[in-house]
Amino acid sequence: MYLGVAELIRAGRFDICYSQCTFDPRKMIYRSSYNGRRMNLFKVLLSSDCKFDCSYCQNAWRKGVTISPEELANIFKSMKEKGIVSGAFISSAVNADPDRVMERILETGRLIRRFHAGYLHLKIIPGCSKDYIKEAVEIANRVSINLETTSESRMNEISGVKSFKEDILRKQRMIAKCVDRKRKEGYRRSHTTQIIAGLGETDEEILDLMNKEYEEFGIARFYISRFQPLKFTPFENRKAGNQKRIVNLYRMDSLLRMYNYPISLLKEVMVDGFLPCLPSADPKVLIAEMLIDENRSVNCTNSCTKQSADSNFNFQLPPEMIPGCGRKISQLLREGKSLAQIKRMGYSVKRISAYLKGQKRIYEF
Ligand code: SF4
Incomplete structure (x- = not known):
């Protein structure tokens, strides 16, 4: 593998979330998951030369490398044939007009589809035209566009070129429509996004x-990357983002995405717009203890409204909100299984037992 390609593969690591994806520098592959x-993922940029000016990104501030769609597709083909990777994620810095960059991404996608029916993820370039989005959703299993930050005013602080509303949110709305249409036709399609945490936002x-x-766009995942100050960029002297903060934000993400917690409840454990940033301060535990202390009961919407009539336990919290309860254990509790039965099935019930009404905290059940 020649040096330029290695650089283009390595450049992809700034766009990873670390909760689901890690970079293996020895094999030059990314380990990720889908469904x-x-x-093992061939995650690569077509170019690391960018005409945009994001203050945190090296691609904007030093000369990069560019490779052709044919070369990239051939490298993936050879890695796939050797069994090194089984999926591809094609992205690019914006080294030309956004539509021209999208054309190159799509061309790579088309070439890859000649020999690869498996996972293919294509990046959508901010500001590109609708037709390119439509075709990307036709070709790829998954597409994504990066939000990078939380609002138009924050975007203005990091880039003088990109418009948060026009170039990103508007494109996301188009992506959501195209994904929805393909799904209705029976195809498996999804879209994701990513932001950088540590650029001043709460x-x-x-x-x-x-x-x-x-809620609005039906994204499959909201990925969060920790801000890392990089040499040669205007933000090189800024403080790096806090990794514990990312852990807690991902915990909140699973409460919203998997357990339908109302956002208002998540905000109740915040102080001045921030979650307590301690590894021990699991927001699910904080919320459960707050509700128990205040003797409040709550529904975490649709999935939590049914309660089994013959349940052995009287829950103050819906089972999904009890710390230590994943979706499987919540289901078993709803079916009326006792903690002893659940434990015999091989699940740990130590934490759960502490939150059942009328019971003391039991560390060894
Ligand atoms: S658009 Fe911004 S984040 Fe993306 S490659 Fe260019 S400078 Fe980097």
Whole structure:
């Protein structure tokens, strides 16, 4: 693999979320997952030369490398044939007009589809035209456009070129429509987005945007990258983002995405727009203890409204909101299974037992 390609593969690591995707620098591949299955990914840029001016990104501030769609497709083909990777994620810096860059991304996608029916993810370039979005959704299993930050005013602080509303949110609306249409035709399609945490925004801003993205655009995942100050960029002397903060934001993400918690409840454990930033301060525990202390009961919407008539337990919290309860254990509790039965099935019930009404905290059940 020649040096330029290695640089284009390495450049992809600034766009990863670390909760689901990690970079293996020895094999030059990314390990990720799709639909619950682990996968080795060929994640690469077509160009690392950018005409835009994002203050945190090296691609804008030093000369990059560019490769042709044919070369990229051939490298993926050879890696796939050797069994090194099983999926591809094609992105690019904006080294030309956004439509021209999208044409190159689509051309790579078309070439890849000649020999690869598996996972293909294509990046949508901010500001590109609708027809390119439509075709990307035709070709790829998944498409994404990066939000990068939380609002127009924050975008103005990091880029003098990109418009948050016009170039990104408007394109996301188009993506959502195209994905929806393909799904109705019976195809498996999804779209995701990503932001950088640590550019001055609050947790509350991130969660409000995350909630809007799930509700309005039906995105599959909202990825969060920690800000890292990079040499040769205007932000090189800024403080790096806090990793513990990212962990807590992902915990909030799963409460919204998987358990339908109302956003208002998540905000109740914030102080001045931020979650308590301690590794031990799991927001699910904080929310449960707050509700129990205040003797409040709550429904976390549709999935939590049914309660089994013959349940052995009297829940103050819906099972999904009990710390230690994943979706599987919540289902078993709703079916009326006892903690002892659930434990015999191989699940840990130590944490759950602490939150059942009328019971003391039991560390060894
Ligand atoms: S658009 Fe911004 S973030 Fe993307 S490659 Fe260019 S400078 Fe970097």
